[in-house]
Amino acid sequence: MTTIRQADFIQSIEDAFQYISCYHPLDYIQALGKAWEREESPAAKDAIAQILTNSRMSAEGRRPICQDTGIATVFLKVGMHLRWDATLSVTDMVNEGVRRAYNNVDNKLRASVLADPAGARKNTQDNTPAVIHTEIVAGDGLEVICAAKGGGSEAKAKMAMLNPSDSIVDWIVKTVPTMGAGWCPPGILGIGIGGTPEKAMLMAKESLMAPVDIHELIERGPANRAEELRLELFDKVNGLGIGAQGLGGLTTVVDVKVLDCPTHAANLPVAMIPNCAATRHVHFHLHGDGPAELPVPRLEDWPQITWKADLETSTRVNLDTLTQNEVASWTPGQTLLLNGKMLTGRDAAHKRIADMLAKGQKLPVDFTNRVIYYVGPVDPVRDEVVGPAGPTTATRMDKFTETMLGQTGLIAMVGKAERGPTAIESIKKHRSAYLMAVGGAAYLVAKAIRSAKVVGFEDLGMEAIYEFDVQDMPVTVAVDATGESVHETGPKLWQGRIGNIPVVAA
Known part of the structure; x- marks a missing residue:
């Protein structure tokens, strides 16, 4: 009979979350x-x-792939004959492992979990509590999956109670474009079908833990309806032309996963959860002989693709002398290399700025002719x-855009994904611009930052x-001073082209 010691289990959880932060x-990387x-x-x-360059740099430097080091999610399959040598509960052991992982001094991870979500929203400081899903299974083993799920992709989760006669494919193909690019494609779509609403969501999440194997499925062919759906959705979702970071292109998803289970005759629950470019999970088993051994990947296993600043096709910008006229001269899709001093701010800072301006209070920083970067660094x-220090989803700042552009002197913004109609109208009105940095390239971006200090x-x-x-x-210039958005024009362009290009590689 297997006996799992408390210290071994906690150590394994800590090691797992440290491991997936940087590997x-x-x-996924090979796909x-x-x-x-x-x-x-x-x-x-x-x-x-x-994204690929950032991934290899993170593995080499043992630092987080993304500044959003995720909410800790743990799937446990506990053998019914397993014994524990522990004084803490399983939940408490998991949370202790997460606590140690996120506060590890050699690779401190960003704490993003807030208690009292409908009230004070106070940071727990150690990313606990984890979200834990436990299943009791036959045997005396312990199977563990640890995943770190970023808030940007979680925010795009969808769930619907369809009628039994409705088309699941039609709903998904119609819904994916409404998710925008805040989930940082190319990624993976997890689909849960059947059961009850909460079961469908859980299956969608759990399906994302499986290996990327769509091309193996293409080669051997589907064996059941779920696999037929995977192939059909893979083709049709990529056919939308959304592409990497929503800029338009051939690959929006590298895989589609489907799990299903029986459901009520009157219902057809369907859930969809995306995994982003910072896909992070690891699987291991414990057998009572010590902590999990997690194999360190070899750097040569990464695709030999290295991003470098292209001075022939990109324009260097001096932020310290930037003017509104220069901003107005930028064109959609133009690539820029920013140099000089840039301010940062995201949800909480924007809310406080808006409140201070409404009260006539002086701001701690002068935003005149400045650029703001939507980021919360590690x-x-x-x-x-x-x-x-990668970008956060820009649409969350849309409701503050008119205030920032109209009352502070700000002339440009940097974030990830698309902007909504309200923000675009304000950008056009003030002849400003929105610049997009790549979500999932946080360590690469951090290497471009030469100094950092808190100023407010x-x-x-x-x-x-x-x-x-x-x-x-x-x-990249994502919205120019005329209000043209590459997140609108890019996917439309590539959706038209894809009809003449094979979406699924043989």
Whole structure:
């Protein structure tokens, strides 16, 4: 009979979350490498190259792939004959492992979990509690899956109670474009069908834990309806032309996963959850002989693709002398390399700024002719000036855009994914611009930051206002001063082209 010791289990959970912070699953990275090889959209190809370069850098530097180090999710399959040598409950042991992982001094991870979500929303400081799903199974073993799920992709989860006669494929193909690009494609779609509403959602999430194997399925052919759906959805979702980071291209998903179970005759629950470019999960078994052994991937297993700033096709911008006229001259899809001093701010900072302006109070920072970067960085370790610092989803700041552009003197913004109609109208009105950085390239972006200091709202922690001094930070003009958005024009262009290009590689 297997006996699992408390110390071994806690150590395994800690090691697992540290491991997935910096190591992509190799199956995902290799699938992304194939997507890069066949990609024909220059913007999408550049974005994928940044993601792959960032991934290898994170593995080499043992630092987070993404600044959003996720909400800790743990799936446990506990053998019914298993014994525990422990004084803590299983839940408490998991949370202790998560606590240690996120506060590890050698690779501190960003704490993003807030208690009292409908009230004070106070940070728990250690990313606990984890979300734990436990199943009692036959035998005396312990199977564990640890996943770190970023807030951007979680925010795009969808669930519907369809009528039994409704088309699941039609609902998914109609719904995916409404998710925008905030889930940082190319990624994976997890689909749960049947059961009850909560069961469908759980199956969708659990399906994302399986290896990327769509091309194996293409080669052997489907064996059941769920596999037929995977192939049909893989083809049709990629046929939407959304592409990497929503810029338009051939690959929106590298795989589609489907789990189903019996349901009530009157119901057809369907859930869809995306996994982003920062796909992070690891599987292991414990047998009572010590902590889990997690194999360190070899750097040579990564696709040999390296992103470098292209000075022939990109324009260097001096943020310290930037003018509104220069901003107005930028064109949609133009690639820029930002240099100089840039401010940061995201949800909490924008809310506080708006409140202070409404009360006539003086802001701690002068935003005149400045650029703001929507980011909440990871704390630095060792000789870093800042930890991984990739962009957060820009649409969350849409409701503050008119205030920022109209009352503070701000002239441009940097984030990830698309902007909504309200923000685009304000950008057009003020002849501003929105620049997109690649979600899933946080460590690569951090290497462009030469110095960082808090200049406002220090009490907000990672949501404080920083001033970054950047060197050749890569961005793309996503919305120009006329209001043209590449997240609208790009997918439309590539959806039209894809009809003449095989979406599924043989």
